[in-house]
Amino acid sequence: MRPVHAKLLSGIVVVALAGTAITPAEAKRFRIGGGLRAIDRAAKNYAVNTLTPAQLKSCLTIEDRLEKANTDLKARHEAISRRQAEIELRRSMLNASQAALDRTSQKSVDAFNAQVSKLNATIQSTSAASAEYNRSVEAQKLENVSFNRDCGGKRYYEDDLITARTELGLTD
Numbered sequence: 563m564r565p566v567h568a569k570l571l572s573g574i575v576v577v578a579l580a581g582t583a584i585t586p587a588e589a590k591r592f593r594i595g596g597g598l599r600a601i602d603r604a605a606k607n608y609a610v611n612t613l614t615p616a617q618l619k620s621c622l623t624i625e626d627r628l629e630k631a632n633t634d635l636k637a638r639h640e641a642i643s644r645r646q647a648e649i650e651l652r653r654s655m656l657n658a659s660q661a662a663l664d665r666t667s668q669k670s671v672d673a674f675n676a677q678v679s680k681l682n683a684t685i686q687s688t689s690a691a692s693a694e695y696n697r698s699v700e701a702q703k704l705e706n707v708s709f710n711r712d713c714g715g716k717r718y719y720e721d722d723l724i725t726a727r728t729e730l731g732l733t734d
Contacts (some may be wrong), residue, residue, distance in 0.1 A: 606719055613718040614684040621713035626732060628709060631702050636697050645688045651682050 608614050613621060656677055664670045727733075 567588070567632065572647075587686065611638075611716055612715045613722070615714070615726060617634070617712075617723045618718050618722050619730060621709070621716075622726055622730055622732060624705070624709050626711065626730075628706060631698075631705075635698060635702065638698070641694055642695060645684070649681065649685055649688060652677075652684070656681060691694070 656674075659674065659677075663674050
């Protein structure tokens with residue numbers, strides 16, 4: 563008779579999520595009605611704190627990318643959280659079944675060991691997904707810092723915004 567292999571992976575922290583996803587400092591920072599209005603094109607003054615049309619297009623592109631990444635990160639966070647809950651449930655069930663395990667039955671021992679192996683594989687894949695998620699969150703945090711530095715708190719002309727959004731094919 564083989565010994566019972568009842569040891570679950572003990573050294574793995576199932577998932578240590580780095581927090582929730584990051585969005586631009588203000589939701590939809592660049593919006594119609596929030597910009598400057600120029601009397602005529604000659605009156606526009608692109609000072610240090612006013613975005614040029616090219617800068618505005620760049621900021622809109624980054625803002626759009628951050629919003630899409632945030633949506634992706636939220637979905638990944640929810641999936642990892644569901645997997646964590648599943649792992650905890652399966653771990654509890656295995657602990658309960660271990661107490662009632664017929665150690666004299668090789669078939670029972672093998673079935674239990676198979677369940678432990680399957681749980682361990684799930685823990686490993688969830689840990690890998692969590693690590694990748696955390697790397698993605700950190701990358702998005704850096705991009706958000708860059709966005710806030712280059713685009714945040716800057717002024718823009720509303721007609722430049724309308725033109726940039728049209729050229730980029732952005733709606734909403």
